[in-house]
Amino acid sequence: MRNYIIKRLLLLIPIIFIVAVIAFFITNLMPGDPVRVILGNMATESEVARLEQNLGLDQPLIVRFFKWLANIMRGNLGESFYLHAPVSEVLLQRIQPTFLIAVLAEILGITGGMLLGILAAVKHRNFLDQFSITISLFGISVPSFWLALMLMYLFSVRLGWFPVSGYEPFAEAGLGTFRYIILPAVTLAFMQAGLIARMTRSAMLDTLKQDYIRTAKSKGLSTRIIVFKHALKNSMLPVITVIGHNFAVLLGGTWIVETIFVIPGTGFMAINAIMRRDIPIIQASIIFVAVIYVILNLFVDLSYAFLNPKIRYN
Amino acid sequence: MLFLKKYNKYKHPYITISITILIILVFLSLFAPVITDYSPVRNHPRDRLQPPSRKHLLGTDQFGRDIFTRILYGIRASMQVGLAVVILTMITGGIVGITAGFYPRIDKVVMRFLDAMMAFPGIIIAISLAAIWGAGKFNIILALSFAYFPRMARIVRSSVISIKDLDYVESARAAGARDSRIILKHILKNSASPIMVQATFNFALAILDEAALSFLGVGIMPPTPSLGAMVTDARSYMVVAPWMILAPGIMIILAVLSLNLLGDGLRDLLDPHLKNTIKN
Numbered sequence: 001m002r003n004y005i006i007k008r009l010l011l012l013i014p015i016i017f018i019v020a021v022i023a024f025f026i027t028n029l030m031p032g033d034p035v036r037v038i039l040g041n042m043a044t045e046s047e048v049a050r051l052e053q054n055l056g057l058d059q060p061l062i063v064r065f066f067k068w069l070a071n072i073m074r075g076n077l078g079e080s081f082y083l084h085a086p087v088s089e090v091l092l093q094r095i096q097p098t099f100l101i102a103v104l105a106e107i108l109g110i111t112g113g114m115l116l117g118i119l120a121a122v123k124h125r126n127f128l129d130q131f132s133i134t135i136s137l138f139g140i141s142v143p144s145f146w147l148a149l150m151l152m153y154l155f156s157v158r159l160g161w162f163p164v165s166g167y168e169p170f171a172e173a174g175l176g177t178f179r180y181i182i183l184p185a186v187t188l189a190f191m192q193a194g195l196i197a198r199m200t201r202s203a204m205l206d207t208l209k210q211d212y213i214r215t216a217k218s219k220g221l222s223t224r225i226i227v228f229k230h231a232l233k234n235s236m237l238p239v240i241t242v243i244g245h246n247f248a249v250l251l252g253g254t255w256i257v258e259t260i261f262v263i264p265g266t267g268f269m270a271i272n273a274i275m276r277r278d279i280p281i282i283q284a285s286i287i288f289v290a291v292i293y294v295i296l297n298l299f300v301d302l303s304y305a306f307l308n309p310k311i312r313y314n
Numbered sequence: 315m316l317f318l319k320k321y322n323k324y325k326h327p328y329i330t331i332s333i334t335i336l337i338i339l340v341f342l343s344l345f346a347p348v349i350t351d352y353s354p355v356r357n358h359p360r361d362r363l364q365p366p367s368r369k370h371l372l373g374t375d376q377f378g379r380d381i382f383t384r385i386l387y388g389i390r391a392s393m394q395v396g397l398a399v400v401i402l403t404m405i406t407g408g409i410v411g412i413t414a415g416f417y418p419r420i421d422k423v424v425m426r427f428l429d430a431m432m433a434f435p436g437i438i439i440a441i442s443l444a445a446i447w448g449a450g451k452f453n454i455i456l457a458l459s460f461a462y463f464p465r466m467a468r469i470v471r472s473s474v475i476s477i478k479d480l481d482y483v484e485s486a487r488a489a490g491a492r493d494s495r496i497i498l499k500h501i502l503k504n505s506a507s508p509i510m511v512q513a514t515f516n517f518a519l520a521i522l523d524e525a526a527l528s529f530l531g532v533g534i535m536p537p538t539p540s541l542g543a544m545v546t547d548a549r550s551y552m553v554v555a556p557w558m559i560l561a562p563g564i565m566i567i568l569a570v571l572s573l574n575l576l577g578d579g580l581r582d583l584l585d586p587h588l589k590n591t592i593k594n
Contacts (some may be wrong), residue, residue: 019428136576141520141571145529146545146563153552153559252435256526270438273532274445286442290433303505 001305008298015294016287020072023286024065027279034081034277055081056301068283070187078280080273087284091266095096097167097181097252104185104252109244111141117200117239118194122227132197139194144253147189148260155183165262184257188250195249199242204234210234234309235307244300247294320583328579332486332572339569343390351382354387355537363555369434373475373557375547381558385565387539392521392569395455395534401512403466408509410463411470412497416478421471428464437523440591444532454533460521469512507584511577517571525566541566 028048033052035043052058056067071078077087113136120132167180207213208231216226255267262268270285272278323330338381343445358378364372372381414424431439436458443457461545477483491499526531536543539561548558 014426015430015433018427019433020435022430026439026446098527137571137574138567141518141522141567141574142531143542143545143563143566143570145526145542146559146566149545149549149552149559150563153556157553164343248433249437250433252437256530257440257442259530271441274441274532282442286434286438289438290430293433293435299364 001144005302007219008301011230012294012298015034016291017076019290019294020069020287023283023290024068026286027282028061028064029195034279037083038277053192053195064239077284080281081278082276083278084155087280089283090123091284091288094266094269095264095266097263098258098267099171100177101150101181101188101254101257101263102250104181105253106190106243106247108185108189109250110196113193113196114190114200114239118204118232120197120201121204122223124208129201132201136194137192137200139192141182144187145256146192147190148184148257151183151187152261158304165260167261167263167265168203177298183211184254184261184263187257188253192243192246192250192251195242195246196239200235200239203238204231209232233307237304240303240307244297247296248289251293253291287297324584326472326579328575332576332579335568335572336576339389339572340448342386342395343393345388346383347388350380350383350386352383354379354384354539360428363551366557367524367557370521372561373555375544375555375558376525376551381544381561384539384544385541385561387570388541388544388562389536389565391451391538391540392524392566395451396517396520396573398455399458399462399476399500400517402455404463404509404513406459408470409461409504410467412474412501414467415474416472416493416497424467425471426489428467431464432468434461434517440523440527441530441532442471444527444578451534451538454524458523461523462516462519466509466512466516469508471503473508474501475548477501477504502533510567511581511584514577514580521569521573522564531534541579 021212035048035055035057039047039051049058056064059067066222068078075088078170080090113158114134116132120129123129143261152164155161160178162183168177170177173179204227213231216230221230249266254265255271257263258265258268259271266285266288269281273285323327346354355380360373361370361374361378362376364370364374366376370380370382372385374380375384409425410428414421414428439461440454440457443460444454447453447457478496478501483496486496486500523543524533525542526542528540529546531543531546533542534540536547544560544562548555548562551558
């Protein structure tokens with residue numbers, strides 16, 4: 001097991017390298033000249049040239065790439081064109097709301113999705129099955145930006161339960177922070193719940209057909225014990241895979257909901273950076289999302305061994 | 315077509331319902347200029363923010379444009395983007411997937427690259443690329459295809475690998491068939507089911523993501539009608555004109571829902587074993 005973990009950790013290096021390459025070339029092929037965007041239309045040629053030199057943009061692409069790569073390896077993500085602060089610092093400042101939204105959304109999504117999925121499988125071909133299939137189908141079909149606005153209209157504008165937008169850090173507002181992140185988290189959780197419910201249902205249906213479930217039933221065990229003790233654990237593998245794979249969707253969603261609810265997280269920062277051509281910030285945001293996704297999926301792969309003792313990594 | 319033979323409209327209600335809705339949507343978007351007399355782009359300041367009435371079925375927006383008309387043209391744009399993305403991902407994903415699956419030497423390199431690509435959420439790649447190439451229908455088609463092709467390539471690859479060592483492929487080879495013939499005649503034909511299912515889900519995803527890109531202002535640019543951009547407009551008038559936001563949203567849901575339903579139906583129809591292998 002230890003060897004396997006080490007091997008997987010080493011395999012992260014080429015993947016993160018390719019991730020970095022993609023992030024660099026995507027952002028540096030942007031046509032809008034960042035220097036012109038920063039200085040505006042009135043800038044003279046000499047001003048443009050000077051700023052280009054300051055930002056290192058006058059060098060050829062390939063030179064910039066290797067310099068950038070060398071910096072990244074030392075943990076230096078560069079400096080924002082606009083905020084005049086190191087990118088890593090800016091990123092750390094904005095990580096809290098994104099982290100809270102993602103975790104809350106994932107908790108709500110997993111709980112809701114698995115409950116719906118189990119319900120559907122246990123009551124197969126019943127009214128409850130239809131109900132939960134319908135809900136989960138809506139989960140994957142409703143655009144998150146539209147759902148976010150609907151929730152905002154209903155709960156913030158009409159009912160006034162939550163603030164319409166904005167954010168207060170945890171250190172200042174304490175639990176009051178959650179008033180700001182509940183609606184964004186619910187928005188993202190709805191889609192996750194849909195995806196998770198669909199997979200839970202089909203995995204659970206497969207498990208419930210197995211012989212040992214019939215044995216458990218004929219022993220006279222109650223449905224509750226069969227479902228939660230025997231079947232659930234054995235249907236977890238595909239469900240966990242889906243949770244891992246769709247974490248990318250969740251992180252992508254934070255870009256959209258943070259923009260809608262004006263929450264100063266990493267997603268809001270990234271969208272703003274894209275509009276302003278703040279290349280170092282865009283690169284860091286893209287790499288940040290990809291690295292979190294890759295690491296989370298490493299944990300997902302490792303969790304297989306715990307859930308199914310038959311799987312041994314050698 | 316294989317699936318037409320298996321299809322029975324009473325036994326597969328999901329497919330029947332979703333195809334019916336999709337045909338209606340395609341009809342509405344194709345015949346939009348005939349169905350409505352209003353222009354989707356011309357402003358009528360005197361009629362601004364009218365609630366739904368007999369004159370304007372779904373009301374008007376802040377420039378006095380008929381929302382029903384704009385929705386018809388909007389779903390037209392969604393369908394165009396979705397269809398183009400599906401075709402492009404099938405071609406690129408197909409070529410990459412077949413090459414990787416058929417030639418093990420290339421496989422390792424290609425798979426590492428695809429793994430890294432899959433680490434980026436599709437919407438993030440699409441937003442970045444659309445920002446790079448500039449907004450516009452053609453650019454978001456390219457951006458979304460680039461974001462989706464890795465998953466398609468992986469599905470094609472795994473289906474090629476599962477087929478290429480089967481006996482009938484072996485015998486075709488023994489009979490002297492060239493690689494190109496084996497790929498076109500045997501492998502492609504027999505991996506059609508998972509490709510079609512994934513293509514249907516990609517269609518749904520493309521409509522959702524096109525709407526999100528247009529909503530963020532990096533997709534289809536105003537005044538060209540797009541369902542996502544209509545929601546952006548509606549946002550500022552949510553309190554005074556709620557009908558503006560409901561209509562485009564419901565239209566997106568209708569299209570995406572029926573495509574997802576069709577994907578589920580096709581998956582059950584074509585290959586029940588696919589249930590756990592394809593994830594949307």
